[in-house]
Amino acid sequence: MEREFANFKQKMEGDALSQASNLKETIKVLQARVNELEAIRTTVTAINEDLKQDLKDTKSYIATANLELETIRRNHTFEVDDLRRKHRIDMDDVQDRYRKDTERTRKENENAADKVRKDFETQIDKLLKVHSEELARMEKQLKTEVEEEQRRRAHEVHQLQTEYGLKIKNVGLEVDTKEREAQLVQGELINVKWELDRERNLKVALQGQLSEATAHNLTLDAANKAMKAKIDFLESDSQAQSQAFNDLHRRMQEAIEAAEVANEKLRQEETLRRKLHNQVQELKGNIRVMCRVRPTNTDTETDPAKISFPDSDADSKEVYVQGPEKQSALGNVTTATYSYSFDRVFGPQSQNGEVFEEISQLVQSALDGYNVCIFCYGQTGSGKTYTMSSPDGMIPRATAQIYSEATRLEEKGWRYKMEGSFVEVYNETYNDLLGRSEDLDKKKLEVRHDTVKKTTTLENAVTVTLDGPQRVEEILKTASKNRSVAATKANQRSSRSHSVFILKLVGENGITGEKSEGTLNLVDLAGSERLEHSKAEGVRLKETQNINKSLSCLGDVIDRLGSGKEGHVPYRNSKLTYLLQYSLGGNSKTLMFVMVSPLQAHLQETITSLKFATKVHNTHIGTAKKQTKV
Template identity: 70%
Template sequence: MERDFNNFKKTMEGTVTERNSLQETVDLLKSRLNELEGIRTQITAMNTKLQTELEDARVKLSTSNMALEDTRRSHTFEVDDLRRKHRNDMEDLRDQHRKELDRSRKNTDEETDKLRKEFEAELDKLIRVHRDELTELERRLKAEIEDERSRRIREVQEMQTQCALKFQNVGLDLDVKEREAQNVRGQLAQLTSELEREKSLKTNLQDRLTEASAHNLTLETSNRAMKAKIDFLESDNQAQSQAFADLHRQMQEAIDAAALANEKLRAEETLRRKLHNQVQELKGNIRVFCRVRPALASSDTEPAKIEFPDANTDSKEVVVRGPEQRSALGNVTTSISPFSFDRVFGPQSQNAEIFEEISQLVQSALDGYNVCIFCYGQTGSGKTYTMSTADGMIPRAVQQIYAEATRLEEKGWKYKMEGSFVEVYNENLNDLLGKSEDLDKKKLEIRHDTAKKQTTITDVTTVLLDGPERVEEMLKRSTKNRSVAATKANERSSRSHSVFILKLLGENSITGERSEGTLNLVDLAGSERLTHSQATGERLKETQNINKSLTCLGDVINALGNAKEGSHIPYRNSKLTYLLQYSLGGNSKTLMFVMISPLQAHLNETITSLKFATKVHNTHIGTAKKQTKTKD
């Protein structure tokens, strides 16, 4: 019995030790709760700061919720561990007690029953105490967690309410600004109409003044003629006959001189066309220009270092400096990439300055040649701005053509101008001037007339250009229908090649001469690397087709520069080159604008675009001085 009592005493001491360890665990949990209180205080301070920055507040709020969830899960795991440990300890005690009862059963049953009851009573008491402590601890933790969650929910609701109020205020401000902009636009339209009326009134007055001057001159001439006639009648018959013969002879000489002068003017115009074409061929039937767009003031990215060594002389060179690189030995080096073109335009250049360089090619189209002007470069480099804005190449080219056609009317020339606008999207042709709902339904086909070297597109919308203002309508309609999308490289990137086709049909009623020229103004889709644009799905397919067609264009230009007469030119490899087949080869004129962006992030794409343009330039720099057979 004494031995059994000592064993039971040791068991009780072990139970007390276990209780102390549980108490330490509870203290540890309390310290953890204090840490959570500190964390909660930090989160409260962070929420106060996040009220000034909405987006950061959402991110940090999400982080705080995740931390709270982790804490709750850790508390749950700790409570479960305590319960599991307590359950295992109770099982061990029951097993030990069962073994002791088995051993003591051999002695006296009464002592055993007494000890067992005392042990069970003490054990139940300990279990109740531990269970109550665990229940209280779990209740407090749940209450604190629920309080924290409800507080966070209230904070989120308050922040959402503030955001909604801010968005509502911003919407009201936008509405006010929009109404102000509409009022300004209305005033501008009214002033424009008044200015047009003043211009028309001034033109009418000038016309009337001219008519009055001509009428006055006619009256003076008639007066002198009447005086001469009176003198003639007063003279004798022989003098009258001689004077009449002299007047008739002078009049006939004046008529003959006027006819000879008009004939010389027509001959000079024909000679001018030939000489102009020869000058253009000497400059090169294919030329490459480079334009650097200015860096945006709002951009956070440091611009790349682009230099123009001969900006004050020929403006034909551009140098791109890469970022500084430090070698393993500590040496700092900078990569330098020099390029040379027919003309280089810096960031300060305007569209008017650029058009002065290409106006001679527009004149070649009016003279009866096929002309192609491309805008090539990475996405976001300013191609559409150069080509299709209000003062871009397309409106300026049409204005020049109308002005020149008006000047040639006095020499007997009459011109008919037809315009169409198509896009090459995923190797398919779309009519940008047609209805938007028919964009993917119409099947456009390219037809070539090998005898006339002319290209037509079946079922395409053709607009008769009776004035330069029609071009603005065409640009607006085509912009709505053109395929654009957002990529990692540009929030509004053109996903197709747009081609503005202007056919010029001229006929001289006096000499019988005819001319058929085509002006193609092409806004190529932006070239981009998949690693930079991160295109997927439909954007990936578009990017692959864009890069493929640009590669085919380079192959065609390279083949035109290196091939011999009668050799194969791979026009059919792309819809773009097949459409422009008769405007790229032969005695056609081609100008490629390579547009580059000064952003450091686009440095690799910039170097790639410049290398491609340099390859085109070097391919044809040797053939630029060769004479080609011209059309009469």
């Protein structure tokens, strides 16, 4: 055994070192890739800066070209003005010369002067027209060149921006891919660490077993030596000592036989105890309802409702709730006092240990091979999650009792295999609370019913083997992180789903051949609430509608089962009842805790919850709700 343990230890250390080395290499590769991405980002940034500088130069060039065009326009304007002035001067000279001539000559040459003037004007008009056409042509050409240059520069800028955007997008995609790969690697690293911790725990357990085996071996060696000494003493003594040895041997055989008879009787009594225990539970009722009132937080909560417990000194089965004041048309003020009876009522001073004492017998029934459902029902903020999943809540206490009882039954030949799973019903879909958070909305869970064995299987759900009470704490932490919660007008942190902790208990007695297979379902229902109080909108509104619908379907199923009538039971109307189909009907045991908030602001929700629970309770015992007017 020591050699096998050493080999196992060496193998585990080698695997751990190999996995650690692989993880380190993977991390180095990822770091190198991140460095490459940083270099690419630096290059892209430099290109972007160059593009910005080119764009700035282009704008400067366009401004310069506009200035040159404006200068050319001014020069052409000056030239035209000079020509016009020159023409006026020439005309003045000609007129002066002709005025000095005689009238006769003026008359003779008048026609010629007119002709010359017309020629001059014609030449001037042609020259102005040529200059105008040249100026327009140059302006058009320059404008065309500027527009072409602007289009070319804009095209280049657009192309560079497109390439830059594509490069940035590709780099972003590569970064996202690497981040997802890093997250996957981290998830694998967490799984490896978890497996390593598990193997370490297994190693510690094996070391403990090895120590126990070593101690037992030493005890056997000592007993063997003592027995050999006695044998040597008896062999060397007289006939009387031999006769005494024979008597002792005979008495030892009789004691062994008596022990075997006693063990057989204990096994038979254990079988009888299971039957009698189930009969007692059936006499108490396969469907039970209990009530628990949460204490008031004096620091943050004021205006408590008036709730009384008239038989708290007796069997604690009744609770009175004083309703709101109502004024009649005549001005009379009346107050309705509602009386409710349950199998047991726990006041604000009750602790989780006291509550668990009432359900411990049902936990024993699950270990005996029956299906058990324990619900926590009530409005938002009434303490359901605290009762069910707190460190001293029903789930940790139930698993601790199961481990203790399973250990006790080992001496009677029983061996148990315990597996746990944790799911939630959110908006009529199943979510695995023990899976990875990134797969919460992606992984699809399927419910499979075996109509022959009357068992239920959740496909694709993570199932954890419970090899110690400490595993329950890990499961509760993981489930609490993944469960759907949100803030409403009624509560800052309200559970928006039904959480179901499923514990399968498979036992086998190697001596008698007996087998048992039971299931313990611990259900923390989502908080029931009125829409006018919670003010739910959008996603919260859809959640509230699905919650109220599933709670109504649960009441219909329990009402149908409690009526004792044969026929169709509407399990399929809700994902919750469909999942718990074989744990609600038949010889299964169902216990519902109705949780009550002591606040006046929650009075209407409290009365609604108590009415619903009373309906479930009356389904079994046939009692009617009492109401008196004060």
